[in-house]
Amino acid sequence: MSSTLGVGAAFGIPAATLVVEYWNWHTMFWICVGLGVLDILLVLLLVPESTVRTSGRFDIVGALGLAAFLVCLLLAVSKGSAWGAGPTIALALGAIAVVPVWVWFELRTVCPLVDLRVSSRPAVLFTNACALLIGFAFYANSLATAQLVQEPTWTGYGLGASIVVSGLCLLPGGVAMVLLSPVSARISTARGPRFSLAIASVLMAAGYVVRFFTSHSIAGIVLGATVVSAGTAIAYSALPALIMHAVPVTETAAANGLNTLMRTVGTAICSAIVATVLTTVTVSKGDRVAPTLSAYLIVFAIAGLAAAVAAGLVALIPGRRPAGAS
Structure with missing residues (x-):
């Protein structure tokens, strides 16, 4: 279920490019309004209420x-x-x-709003830190891919592709996320979610290594983006499992909410940093300005480092005690 967050984003960007290409970009906001209303109706009609309640106020x-x-x-x-x-x-x-x-x-x-005593436990603290870094690494992949293939050919590396092509380059990653979501669950069942998160982080870092050396062709860009997306699917499946194992049942909603927030903060920080790098490290020709290839390589290096640090932090997440252990 958690992996669908990444799947939605992976398919959402290609869909958005079609809307922007063939309709007005303002249409995207109305589509999101419609999806939000549909979500409300589906939750009210189909999602059962939890029987676990704790008293409190917002x-x-x-x-x-x-x-x-x-x-x-x-x-x-x-x-x-x-x-x-x-x-x-x-x-x-x-x-x-x-x-x-x-x-x-x-x-x-x-x-x-945030139970800091529970959140400061190593199992929760380091999992949330990984969530922030994974969110950062995931979103850098989407942002960079969507713009990289559209860069003009006069930059020396740009492919001059349309916005629709840029969105389609992310589609294989979305398919990979769909296929790997159940695989991730099986890996977590067999080896534990901490093992899954470690594999996911290493896979994302490896994807950025691929991206660092294959930014001149559509095939290379798609390959690197798909590897990163595959790692994201496994990570997004493992993160809530780690949180659920680390907190009391009465704290699961708040703890998972905080973990999701950390992913969102990671994507927000990522968008700010990527925008800063791509608008600062630029090349110009006449009155035209575009990011240099070095700007994209800097983004890939930062995102790959974030994934690598997440892999290191996984080692600090305590393993689950065997049943009956004191």
Whole structure:
């Protein structure tokens, strides 16, 4: 089920390119509205309610504090080169200042948005760190692929392909994610989700090695993107399993919600960093400006490093104790 998050994104981008190519790009927003309404109806009609309940209330202050931290952080990363040193430093300091206040409040409120005591357990902490890095590595693959093949031929490396072709380059990765989702579950059943996450992280890092050396042909780009997507499918299946094994049953909803949030934060940070690199390391011809090949290689190196660090962090996730162990 968790892998469908990545599958949806992998198929969503090719579908979006068709909409943008043959209709107005504003249409995408209306399509998303329709899908959101459909989701609400399907949840109400088909998804059974959980019988496990815990009392509590929504932590508004905690949510606002977390939102303030993320806004300051992401604005500093994405707008730093455009806004200059002053606003960037102010935003970074603002993000840093929010953290201790938010932690202090979350540790003292009765119903925290994030139970930091549970989240600080090694099994949860390192799994969430891996989720952030995996989310980063996954999204860099989608963003870079979609733009790389569209770069003009005058750059010396660009293929000058249409937006539809760029989306279709991601389609094999989506198919791979669909096929590997059940395989990942079987690997986790046989060897444990920690083993699956390690394999996934290494596979994603290997995919970026491929991407680093095959950016001049459609076939090479598709191959590298598909390898990264395959690793993503296995990782997205293993992450919630690790969380479910590490927290009490009454904490599973909040813990999985936080893990999903970490993936989303990873993709948000990724989009900011990729945009910054591709708009900073550029080449020009007349009044035309485009990223250099080095810009894409920097993105691949950063994303590959993120996946490699995730593989290292997996070793810090405690293994499950055998049943009956003290």
